[in-house]
Amino acid sequence: MVARGPVARIEGAVYTVGSIGAAVTKPVVRRVHSTALATLDVVLESRLAGDLVERVAASPLAVRALSGALEGPLVEAVARDLVRYRVAERLLSEGLVEQATARVLEGPELERVVETALESPAVERLMESAIESRLFDQAVVHLLESDDLWLLVEEIARSPAVTAAITRQSAGFADQVAGGVRVRSSRADAWVEQRARRLLRRRPAPPPAPEPP
Amino acid sequence: MSLAADRTGAARRPAVVAEPAVAIGATAYVGLVTRVIAFAVDAAVIQFVAIAVAGTFALILSVVSVPDELDPVIVAVGGAAYLLWLVGYFVIFWSATGQTPGNRLLQIRVCRAGDGATPSAGAALTRFAALILAALPLFLGFVPILLDDRRRGAHDMLAGTVVVAAPQRTDQ
Numbered sequence: 001m002v003a004r005g006p007v008a009r010i011e012g013a014v015y016t017v018g019s020i021g022a023a024v025t026k027p028v029v030r031r032v033h034s035t036a037l038a039t040l041d042v043v044l045e046s047r048l049a050g051d052l053v054e055r056v057a058a059s060p061l062a063v064r065a066l067s068g069a070l071e072g073p074l075v076e077a078v079a080r081d082l083v084r085y086r087v088a089e090r091l092l093s094e095g096l097v098e099q100a101t102a103r104v105l106e107g108p109e110l111e112r113v114v115e116t117a118l119e120s121p122a123v124e125r126l127m128e129s130a131i132e133s134r135l136f137d138q139a140v141v142h143l144l145e146s147d148d149l150w151l152l153v154e155e156i157a158r159s160p161a162v163t164a165a166i167t168r169q170s171a172g173f174a175d176q177v178a179g180g181v182r183v184r185s186s187r188a189d190a191w192v193e194q195r196a197r198r199l200l201r202r203r204p205a206p207p208p209a210p211e212p213p
Numbered sequence: 214m215s216l217a218a219d220r221t222g223a224a225r226r227p228a229v230v231a232e233p234a235v236a237i238g239a240t241a242y243v244g245l246v247t248r249v250i251a252f253a254v255d256a257a258v259i260q261f262v263a264i265a266v267a268g269t270f271a272l273i274l275s276v277v278s279v280p281d282e283l284d285p286v287i288v289a290v291g292g293a294a295y296l297l298w299l300v301g302y303f304v305i306f307w308s309a310t311g312q313t314p315g316n317r318l319l320q321i322r323v324c325r326a327g328d329g330a331t332p333s334a335g336a337a338l339t340r341f342a343a344l345i346l347a348a349l350p351l352f353l354g355f356v357p358i359l360l361d362d363r364r365r366g367a368h369d370m371l372a373g374t375v376v377v378a379a380p381q382r383t384d385q
Contacts, residue, residue, distance in 0.1 A: 193359045
């Protein structure tokens with residue numbers, strides 16, 4: 001057995017003391033740790049904590065802090081992290097975007113927004129610009145060249161409403177022609193009668209009675 | 214309201230009045246030209262139907278072989294059918310509503326001179342026969358239309374009828 005030097009004896013003693021200390025303090029530390037966490041839970045669940053948070057959030061200090069954060073490089077850092085940690089893909093894979101979209105589409109907010117947009121002068125100007133633009137002319141040309149348009153025209157022309165309208169127009173035209181013939185024939189009646197009576201030296205015909213209404 | 218009494222002595226009978234009778238002061242009697250046009254329309258209708266039917270039968274007979282001895286019979290039957298069609302056309306329309314299709318187009322109506330009612334079938338048949346007779350002497354039977362105050366032709370006088378204006382009601 002080799003005799004140990006003084007340094008080695010000191011190191012051994014320190015190690016032993018440390019081990020004993022750790023063995024003694026570990027349970028104490030664990031106990032303190034759990035107590036601290038329990039205390040924190042109680043504090044967080046307390047009404048006081050809620051009031052404190054509300055006051056801080058409503059305070060001008062919070063507003064200044066938020067403005068300072070947004071003004072600073074925080075926004076860019078968040079954007080970079082959103083990309084780095086693929087937040088968008090994760091949201092998409094969990095269907096959150098679909099849920100949010102469904103909520104927007106089903107809610108009354110979208111309808112209100114669309115109604116407001118349609119009534120706004122800006123949208124009106126936008127529509128006018130779109131109609132006057134070259135893009136609209138190209139769209140019209142393209143539409144005229146497409147076969148679908150003429151299929152649609154044919155379908156409309158064959159529809160019962162259109163054929164009924166054409167029939168009514170034709171009947172109206174025939175009525176108009178017949179009416180014109182009646183008027184002219186009535187005048188011709190009087191003219192022929194007048195000539196015949198004059199030729200045969202008969203008294204003039206009595207004035208014609210007005211046609212019944 | 215009624216028309217002036219007709220002197221033909223035609224028996225009166227209750228009849229369905231297609232149009233209300235009007236007083237003499239307000240009756241618009243129809244003259245020669247209008248009646249000729251209406252008659253021309255009726256003639257076109259009659260001839261169109263006759264030609265269509267005759268054409269159909271001719272087509273059938275062109276396929277079905279018929280002995281030559283039957284040709285006169287076929288012609289006679291065809292002639293009789295045409296005559297029946299011609300007489301029936303006028304008699305039925307005059308006695309039913311007083312208006313043939315040609316009359317309806319020109320908005321005129323044949324009615325009894327006494328009360329403005331629709332003529333009976335007998336009166337309609339008499340009128341048609343008188344119409345033929347009036348046309349025989351180079352249509353001289355129609356000259357009284359130009360001279361009579363009520364614009365009646367010889368056939369109207371014989372049948373006790375007049376022809377008046379009958380505008381269509383527009384109460385749709």
